[in-house]
Amino acid sequence: MSFLAQSAAANPWFSWAYLRTNADTIRALAVEHLSLTVEAVALAVVIGMPLAVLAYWVRPLTGPILASAGVLYTIPSLGLFSFIVPIFGLSRRTVLTGLVLYALLLVIRSAVTGLSQVPADVKEAASAMGYGRLSRLLRVELPLALPAVVTGVRLATVSTVALVTVGVLVGRGGFGQLIIGGFWNNFHKAPIAAGAVLCILLAVLLDLLLAGVGRLLTPWRRTGAGA
Amino acid sequence: MNSVQQMMNWLNDPLNWTNPDGIVARLLEHLRLCGGALLLACLVAWPTGIALGRRGRGSGLVVALSNATQAIPVVALLTILPLTAVGFGARPVILALAVFAAPPLLATAHTGMREVDAEVRDAARGMGLSGWQLLWRVELPLGVPYLAAGLRTAAVQVVATAGLAALVNGGGLGMIVAAGFGLQSAGQILAGGLLIAGLALLVEALLAGVQRLVTPGSLRRI
Known part of the structure; x- marks a missing residue:
């Protein structure tokens, strides 16, 4: 617009000045993003693992449990969030509830897959050694299912990090x-790029962290071919 | 008056259906965006997946691509694309949705081609089929169940994700929810959410049926 005395202000995708002056805001949002992700995944594991064990122990329940988690997963995030808004209002709990419901399917499905892949002769040997149902689960079946569970938790974490953004x-x-x-702030590019890059960085960081935790938890898998 | 009742009232007002930005218009807009995205994704992902799968290559690429798109927030892509050379309007929304539809299409096309029995291929070659005949008469028919499974995943994903376009004024059924937040109308928010969820579940059910139809009985376990 040449008739204006001043040309349009520069609007770069990346700006140190923006990051410096808004460091406090960005830090607060990082805390919010991280805490929502960690709490959601932790709750999904706490709720999902017992459900997965139930689905594994009681065969007739496997289908219904996986199917209902699947239906929840199919409901679009915008739809799900708008169902929760009347209950919890415009609060953090609304976002957290939605995130947990989505992460549930990934956790349950991977845990059920992991548990059902425990070889039958291993289970038989454990029973023959005198393990009861619960101790066999805790000391034989769950450890063997751990790699699958870790994969599910990693998947849930990465998709939760991306999904937190819908909380806007x-x-x-x-x-x-x-x-x-x-x-909405006149297409200010610096915060858009910063938000997107930080979001992806957080996802990659948490994924690597969980992969490391998974390796530490399954020392017996490290001796052979590296996973 | 509780919010469910407010939702029923909102849905019962015929004007909310026939307005220029009413349910009917938004639904058609939603379907147009999704159709465009799905078509674009199929045109790119299927040939690529089939070509890579037939040569038995690119497994790493397929996995890496689907992992990478998991980490990209839809919201970011929907926001960034209009500010690039793509420009505003339906185009950036269709492009963003296509990016998220492509990985399942690519992966299933790839798997479908990899799963074709090497002996079947040999037999077809022995019968004198050329490369294109092998693809059209043997490999593609055998891969149809996989392609259908991928199409179902991709379509449900696109229909669900398209709701988020409303966050950047991109149209579709999400606009009803966004407008509901603007008007502080719990009934409208809930009604919009119900419409989006209903559409996603409907598409899922329809395409699950299609997938069953094109999958031979012996393969019905995917």
Whole structure:
């Protein structure tokens, strides 16, 4: 617009000045994003593992448990969040509930897969050694299912990090606040790019961390070919 | 008045269906966006997946691609694309949705081709089929169940994700929810959510039926 005295302000995708002046906001949003992710995945594991064991022990329940988690997973995030809003309002709990419901399917499915892949002769040997149902589960079956569970938790974590951004709907979207905030703030590119990059970095970081934890938890798998 | 009742009231108002930005218009817009994205993703992902799968290559690439797209927030892509050369309007939304639809299509096309029995291929070659005949008469028919499974996953994903386009004013059924937040109308928010969820479940059920139809009985376990 040449008739204006001043040309349009620069709007770069990356700006140190933006990051410096908004460090406090970004830090607060990082805490929000991380805490929502960690709490959601932790709750999903706490709720999902007993359900997975139930599905594994009681065969007739396997189908219904996986199917209901699957239906929850199919419901679009925008739809699910809008169902929860009337219950918890525009609060952090709304986002957290939605995230947990999504992570549940990934945790349950991987745990059921892992548990059902425990070889029958191993289970037989454990029973023959005098393990009861519960101790066999805790000391034989769950450790053998651990690699599958870790894979499921990694998947759940990565998708939860991405999904937190949808929380902007109720104003609790972590880095999503930067992304959508920048868009509606006259297409300010610096916060959009910062939010997107930080989001992906967080996902990669947590994934690597969990992969490391998985390796530490399964020392017997490290001796052969590296996973 | 509780919010479920408010939702029923909102859905019962015929004007909310026939308005220029009412349910019917938004639904058609939603389906247009999804159809475009799915078509684009199929056009790119299927030939690539089939070509890589037939040569028995690219497994690493397929896995890496589907992992990478898991980490990219839909919201980020929907926001960034309009500010690039793509421009505003339906195009960036279709492109963003296609990015998320491509990995399942690519992976299933790849698997479908890998799963074709090497002996079947040999037999077809022995009968004198050329490369294209082998693809059209043997490999593709055998791969149809896999392609259908991928299409179902991709379509449900796209229909669900398209709701988020409303966060950047991109159209579709999500606009009803977004407008509901703007108006502080619990009934409208809930109604929009119900419509989006209903559409996703409907598409899932329909395509599950299609997948069953094109899958021979002996293969019905995927």
